[in-house]
Amino acid sequence: MRFGILALALVLAGCGAARDLQPRKGVPLPPAPRGADETLTPSQLLTPTTQQRPQRSDELLTQSDERRSDEFDLPPD
Structure with a gap:
């Protein structure tokens, strides 16, 4: 049970790795x-x-006005 929770925590922590995205070669x-005119960059x-x-x-709140009667x-009746 503890091993499963630890493994899940490590997997989720690895998802937060941020790197610049690059297109695959080829x-x-x-x-x-x-x-x-041209293809957009990543x-x-x-x-x-x-x-x-x-x-x-x-x-x-800044655009409200007083109502007329x-x-x-x-x-x-």
């Missing part, structure tokens, strides 16, 4: 997108676009 990069392929990671643009908001 394997070409994906083709260039339509309209692009770092360009890994950088998310604004469509993939949009910035939050709604800040309710509604003349037609009358109590029922």
Whole structure:
């Protein structure tokens, strides 16, 4: 039981090794997108676009305004 937990911990710790990603030798990069002049580099392929990671643009506390009085908001008869 303990050996299994230790082995699992070591395997998960090995997953965190970070190295620069490089394409395998002899394997070409994906083709260039339509309209692009050249094939993208690995770092360009890994950088998310604004469509993939949009910035939050709604800040309710700074854009809130005081409501006008509604003349037609009358109590029922």
